[in-house]
Amino acid sequence: MKLWGIADQVVRLAILLAIVGGVTVALRARFVPPSFGETGHYRAEAVTIAAELPVRYAGSEICAECHDDQEELRRRSYHRGLSCEVCHGAAAAHAEDFEAQQPLVPRARGEACLACHEYLPSRPTGFPQIIERLHNPLEPCVGCHDPHDPTPPEVPSSCAACHAQIERTKAVSHHLALTCETCHEAAPEHRIEPRSHLPNKPTAREACGRCHAEGADSGAEIPRVDLDTHGPRYLCWQCHYPHHPEA
């Protein structure tokens, strides 16, 4: 079989290739949705379909029309960044007709609060976090904290009330006898508005040097380093974790 002087092998392979190509084109026509690629690498119809879904969230502005007292409280609290429906669930139907749907009112321990406040190492430092099984066990969160203004009603008496994880870590380390104030200076306002008055960290190597420098006036069992030669470009806590220096 020779066509226009083209070798037999090539003609046969070309037929095979044409069949494969034809099957691909047919499959494309059968399986690719018609609106695919109109607005990007997806089915354009999907946007219309999503837009037609019933609206389930009302948005917090409409809530304030009836619940203005809670809204006022929330607006001035640490929860000012949250929308009502974050805790109370989708409430569009309730906003439409308040008898048609009762929004969620999470009161049980761990029902809503822990989604944000359970301890996770990747959460930002200073963000209020608790370990659920250790933080006032069996007590519902709303027993002490008003969710619309969650600042604790009583000013914490010790650092461990908020920084329990650090306190426990320190308790099993050689630094257990040190108080937080040994290394940190915290203004009294830190207990009321923690993030507006952040405590400081040691900014000089001499802070650790008070106990660990050669010739320091401290117990003989405390490890010593020569501050001039031991990692001179860094602050101590950039390499050693002061709450658990053995780690």
Place this chain on the structure above:
Amino acid sequence: MAGEHLERLETLHDQISGFIYPNEIELHWGLLVVLYPYITGLVAGAFILASLEKVFKVKEVEPTYRLSLLTALAFLLVAPLPLLAHLGHPERSFEIFLTPHFKSAMAMFGFVYAWYLMLVLLLEIWFEYRADLVRWSQRERGPRKLLHWLITLGSRDLSPEAVAFDQKAVHAITLIGIPSAFLLHGYVGFIFGSVKANPWWSSVLMPIVFLFSAIVSGISLVLIIYYVATLVRRETPDMACLDKLASFLLYALIVDLSLELLDFIHRLYESEESIGILSELIVSKLFISLTIVQIIIGTVGPLLLLTFSRFSQLPPELKRVAYFIAALLVQVGIFSTRWNVVIGGQLFSKSLRGLTVYKPELAGIEGLFTSIGLMILPFVILYVLVKVLPPWPQAAAPTAPPPD
């Protein structure tokens, strides 16, 4: 299920050092993703070896030419399976052909793969075997006759012009095939090298390093298969061919080692912020797989063994065994190269402050047994291919056209 998972996380948790983010404890790419670059490397390497004979006219390696092509095909057919098993939903893989995404390197793999399979490897094998297939089908009876006839696609012209055309076509396809093989495995290196957030992977040298390690692994695989096949067939291996294969293996190994050293020195000299954690990674979690297995057992060992056996006056029997052992060690080394790239790149935290650990599962779709199965499969396919398309010189039908 959730309990088991938590238990597993807990055991991993004890082996974490330093600080890592919670989603970094478990590795997302496991043993199956190690297999993928390993197998594609073998394909590209075996093909490049085959091209030595056709393009660079290295006559000594002719006995392995057809075997290399079939090896490349057998491994290429298995190459996407680890990925399909890892991702789940294999039926969705066809969607990358139906709705191609040109900006996604991963989505383009289907096209790189299809180009290499259909327009390079299968075409070259078809042209190379066509005349023999016609002759075999003339002599045979029953299903074999039908099978061989079907593979010829009915192209039964055995005239000297037609056979000469086949050879020309093979030559042309090999010419296209070399950059295609580079593309196939360079692409795999590119996938890792272009992850700019991962300092262990992100390097422009990655595709080149992958390519040369592919050449090393392909040559050594064909050497192993050729040696074992001659033993099984109770023949004496062609010593000139084995010597040449060993020489090429040695040269490729030297280039590969130099490139890896260059990459290493470059990283050390650049000394970016990640260098601390990467040094820790090398001396702790990767010490055995990198220093001991990849460098000492898999690179320096075979280098010394090949140099010594190639340039000494050893008796051929001993030489062959030495080449075979060196090739096996190279395979172990290249597998750990892939391991160190894929697993190593996920063992350190993006915070650059801690390391996690990887323990492959035994059973399950991502487990050790699946991987072993996937490594055996290409040899089964190769066995079938060798039965259907014998690559041995004796099997080739006489080149003279049959009498009318």
